[in-house]
Amino acid sequence: MSAADLARLQFAATTGIHWLFVILTMGLVPIVAIMHTRAAYARDPAKRAVRERMTRFWGQLYVINYAVGIVTGLVMEFQFGLSWSGLSKFAGNVFGAPLALETLIAFFAESTFLGMWIFGWGRMRRGVHVTLIWLVALTAYASGYWILIANGFMQHPVGFEVRDGAAYLTDFGALLTNSSALVALLHLALGALTTGGVFVAGVSAYHFLRRTKETELFGGSLRLGLWVSMVASFFVVVAGELQRPIIERTQPMKHAVLEGSGVAEVQARLVKEYGPGDYVPWQDTIRISMDVMTIIGNTVSTITFIAVILLWKNRLMRWRPALWVLLATVPFPFIASVGGWVVREVGRQPWLVYGQLTVEDALSNVSTAALAVSCAVFIALFLALAVTNWTLITRFARRGPDATQLGVTEPPPDDGLDVAPVRTASF
Template identity: 85%
Template sequence: MSAVDLARLQFAATTGIHWLFVILTMGLVPLVAIMHTRAAYTRDPVRRAVRERMTRFWGQLYVINYAVGIVTGLVMEFQFGLSWSGLSKFAGNVFGAPLALETLIAFFAESTFLGMWIFGWGRLRKGVHVTLIWLVALTAYASAYWILVANGFMQHPVGYEVRGGEAYLTDFGALLTNSSALVALGHVALAALTTGGVFVAGVSAWHFIRDTKETELFRGSLRLGVWVSMLASFFVVVVGEMQRPVIERTQPMKDAVLENSGVAEAQARLLKEHGPGDYVPWQDAVRVSMDVMTIIGNTVSTLTLIAVVLLWKDWLIRRRVFTYTLVAMVPFPFIAGAGGWVVREVGRQPWLVYGELRVEDAVSSVSTASLAVSCTVFIALFVALAATNWTLITRFALRGPEATQLGATEPLQERQADVQAELTY
C-alpha cells in the first residue's frame, strides 16, 4: 500500500470507530436528561425513587461510553498534523477556529458539566443538578455542530479566498450557515436520537425477556426508548432526503453515483473544471452504504411504529417475539450510521477539500514504513478501546440497576433510607 492509502485507511478506521462512540453519546444524553428531570420533579416518593434509579442506571452506561469515547476523540485532533499536514497548511486558517471551539466545548465545558453532574448526586439542589445534565446535552450537540462546520467546509467550501496557496476566511457567517453543515447536523442529531432510543428500548426488552423484578423501571425506559426512536427514525429519513438537493448542487459526482446515472457526464464536467484526474469515487462502496442506510432507516421506522402501537395494554412486553425483535435491533442504527459516514466521506473523493485540495496533495511527507506502523498501532488501539467500551456497557447493562455505581454517595444513600423509612411508616 502507498503512503496515501495507509493515511486514508488510518483516518477512515479511527474516525469510523470514534463515530460509533459519538452517535451513542449524543443519543443517550437527552434521554438521561429527560429521565432525571422526571425523577427530580416527581412528588410521589415511590415513583421518584424508581425514576431516580432509572436515571442512574442509564446515566452510568452513558458515562462509560463517554469516558472511553473521549480518548478516541483526542487522537483525532493529532492526526491532522501527523498525517495530513497539507490539509492543515491549506485550510487551517479556516477550520482551525471551529475545531478549536469544538475542543473547548467537548473537552472543557461538556466534561466539566458532566463531572459536576456525576459527583453532584446527593450534594446539589435538584434544580442545579438537573440543569447540569441538560447543559451536558446542549454542549454535546454544540460540539457536533462545530465539527460539522469544519467538515462542511471540506464538503462544500464557502466564505474563503485562496492567497498564496492557502485558504483564508473572509465570511465567518457563510461558514457557520453552510448548508452542507446545517442539514447534516439535523440528520446526525436525529440519527443519534434513533440510536439512543433503540439502545434503551433493546436493553429494556432484554430485561423483560429475563423476567426482571424491576418491572416499573424498565417499563418506563421501554416506553421512552420506543417513542423517541419512533419519532426520530421517521424524521431522520425525511431530513436525509433533504440533503439530496444540497449534494446535487455542491457535489455532482456523488449525486451521479447515488443516482447510478450520469457518472460519465459528471467526470467530463470535472475534467473541464479541474483538469486531468479520476473524479469517480469508489462507486460500489457509496451505493451499498447508501442502500444499507436507507433500508435500515425504513426498517427501524416501521418496527418502532409497530412497537408504539403494541405499548397499549403491554402487548409489547407480553409477546416475546416483539421483545426479541427490539433486542435484535440494537446494532441496526450503528450500522446505518457507519453507512452514512461512508457515503458522506468516500463519496467526495478524490477531494479532501472539495474542488480545492486533493487527498494525495494533503498527505504529510512521512515514509510509508512510518505510516504503516502508525496505522497498525492506531487501529489496534481503537479496536481495543471499542472492545473495552462494549464489554463494560454489556456487563453493566445486563446486570441491571443493582450494579449501578453512579450516584452511590453517602448523602444519596441517606436520602434513600429516608424515603424507605417514610414508605414503611
C-alpha cells in the same frame, strides 16, 4: 499499499470507530436528561425513587461511553499533523477556529458540566442538578455543530479566498450557515436520537426477557426509548432526503453516483474545470452504503412504530418474540450511521476540500513504513478501546440497576466515629 492508501485506511478506521462512541453519546444524553427531569419533579415519592434509579442506571452507561469516547477523540487529533499536514497548511486558517471551539466545548465545558452532574447527587438542589445534565446535552450538540462546520467546509468550501496557496476566512457568517453542515447536523441529531432510543428499548427488552422484577423501571425506559426512536427514525429519513438537492448542487459526481446515471458526463465536466484526473469515487461502496443506510432506516422506523402500538395494555412486555426483535435491532442504527458516514466522506473523493485540495496533495511527507506502523498501532488501539467500552457497557447493562454505582450511598467507614454517609460516583 501506498502511503496515501495507508493514511486513508488509518483515518477511515479510527474515525469510523470514534463515530460509534459519538452517535451513542449524543443519543443517550437527552434521554437521560428527560429521565432526570421526570424524577426530580415527580410528586409521588415512590415514582420519584424509581425514576431516580432509572436515571442513574442509564446515566452510568452514558458516562462509560462518554469517558472511553473522549480518549478516542484525543487520539484522533494527532492524525492531522501526522498524516495530513497539507490539509492544515491549506485550510487551517479556516477550520482551525471551529475545531478549537469544538475542543473547548467537548473537553472543557461538556466535561465540566458532566463532572458536576456525576458528583452532584445528594449535594445539589434538584433544579441545579437537572440543569447540569441539560447543559451536558446542549454542549454535546454544540460540539457536533462545530465539528460539522469544519467538515461542511471540506464538503462545500464557502466564505474564503485563497492567497499564496492557503485559504483565508473572509465571511464567518457564510461558514456558520453552510447548508452542507446545517442539514447534516439535523440528520446527525435525529440519527443519534434513533440510536439512543433503540439502545434504551433493546436493553429494556433484554431485562423483560429475563423476567425482571424491575417492571416499572424498565417499562418506563422501554416506552421512552421507543417513542424517541420512533419519532426520530421517521424524521431522520426526511432529513436525509433534504440533503439530496444540496449534494446535487455542490457535489455533482456524488449525486450522479447515487442516482446511477450521468457519471461519464460529470467526469468530462470536472476534467474541463479542474484538469485531467479521475473524479469518480468508489461507486459500489457508495451505493451499497446508501442502500444499507436506507434499508435500516426504514426497517427501524417500521419496527419501532409497531412496538409503540404493542405498548397498549403492555402487550409488548409479554410478547417475547417482539422483545427479541427489539434486542436484535440495537446494532442496526450504528451500522446505518457508519453507512451514512461512508457516503458523505468517500463520495467526495478524490477531494479532501472539495474543488480545492486533493487527498494526494494533503498527504504528509511520511514514509510508507512509518504510516504502516502508525496505521497498525492506531487501529489496534481504537479496537481495544471499542472492545473495552462495549464490555463495560454490556456488563453493567446486564447487571441492571442494582449494580449501578453512579450516585450510590456508601456505608460510613468503620472507625468508631460518627461520620455521615458519603454519596459518590466512583466506578
